Amino acid sequence: MSEWSVAEPRTLTFDDPVTALHVRIVNGTVNVVGTDEGSARLEVSELEGPPLRVTRSGGTLTVAYEDLPWQGFLKWFDPQAWRRSAVVSLAVPAGTPVEVGVVGAAAVVSGTEGRVEVRGVSGDTTLVAVSGPVRVSTVSGNLEAQAVTGDLRFNSVSGDLTVVEGAGSSVRAESVSGSMIVDLDGTGAATDVHLTNVSGEIAVRLPHPADAEVEANTASGSVSSAFEDLRVGGQWGAKKITGRLGAGRGRLKAITVSGSIALLRRPPAEDAPPTDGPTDKKVL
Template sequence: MPQWTIDSPGRLTFGEVTALNVRVVAGRLAVLASDGPPTLEVTEVDGSPLVVTHDEDDGRLTVAYKDLTWDGILGWLRPGPRRTTLTLTVPRTCPVQAGVVSASAVVAGMEGITGVKGVSGEIVLDGVSGEVQAETVSGSVESRGLAGDLSFSSVSGDLTVAAGRPRRLRANTVSGRVTADLELEPTAHVTVHSMSGAIVVRLPHDVDTDVSAHSTSGRIESAFPELYVASVPGARSLSGRLGGGMASLSATTVSGAVTLLSGQPAGRREEEKA
């Protein structure tokens, strides 16, 4: 199995890559979908070298530090400089595992199974579809043009979804804020849970979905008069059907506010871009 030790800037080109696992500490990481040959371009390495392995039998590509495992990313505590800036290009259907400690990361154009983990770094998912799982401690996750499934969990990190058309969106935070601008297909399901973080969702005013929102002590507001708001000691709720229903939106908090906003009709934003 070919292996390289990367301790200075450089570029590698690989044969077939069927799966990517990349793990870095600090710096910047970009994973981009490409129709060309899979490549790794490193423009900065400070501290321990990166180890690159490519299994030519099954096509698996790994770029990581020897002592940084996928399961150990969220609990990384080792001192010392580990800064790198790198860009990887792989086929758009290639499964990806991208882990960062404090580095920022961009994953763009992937259409397969994508997993991202981070401690405090910012993660951007740009035009990523398929099945996506994102897990952070305090780092934020921003998704642009989501299509497919997204599962997000965090302690205090925020989730922002811009122009999303998810099949499934599941978000769980303790104190992180969830902000989502969504268009919902008839079979879409959105579930958001937070302890104290605010939840803000914007939907087209002609959306077809069932809505259920609950909070123990947080404020609940809605721009849709069709929905029923109830408030009793220890419980506040928002429920009802918009349009013909079929899709579903559920939001629950303990002390966080829930806000449901009304936006442009479904498909209008795409027409304006054209």
């Protein structure tokens, strides 16, 4: 095993293959970029507080504080230990599995093809052009995912979820009060979306033409649908949207207690034939 103590801005290059990446920091920023190169590169551009410990064990590269464990990460609330910050950038082979833990720091992962797991307390997470399976767990941090084609799992207490140009085969999200906005571009596999919330709002924009069995329920919020083939109804305050779009090969399920639910329609692709019929929303 090789080990380095990084107490000031520094750049390290690793020529041997990296097969796994683990990063854990408190405040600051983590940037992870997948590349076509076989080597890996670490740049620590800003650092305040105790030094970072960089270890290379076999093919696993770890950049972390010694007192910040991966297990029980979301329960790490030592106020004294929050007084530290680092800006860390890593370039690794695109297929490398990535684990990132951030307390108050922002995490950005782009261009990777392997599994990605992010655990955060209050830091926001951004994913761009990630094609491997993704799991993000936060307390209050937000997640923005753009052009993500892998299966996506998101768990949060109050963090918001925003999916833009989603083409993955599956989206699963659970939150207590965070809002959820999911935009599907229709270029991936059949829609498989399951969203669960308590008081946060849910909005899903489906491709045109859409192809899914739809079930959306709210106990006391409002619902709206841009699809004339879906039924909007309910009683005693509870409201729901149900029905089939296209052949119903995919599935969309959205559940919230007091939040509103909106089902929106993407405009037709430029090369798609025009279709007739109303596009006004049905609101209840």
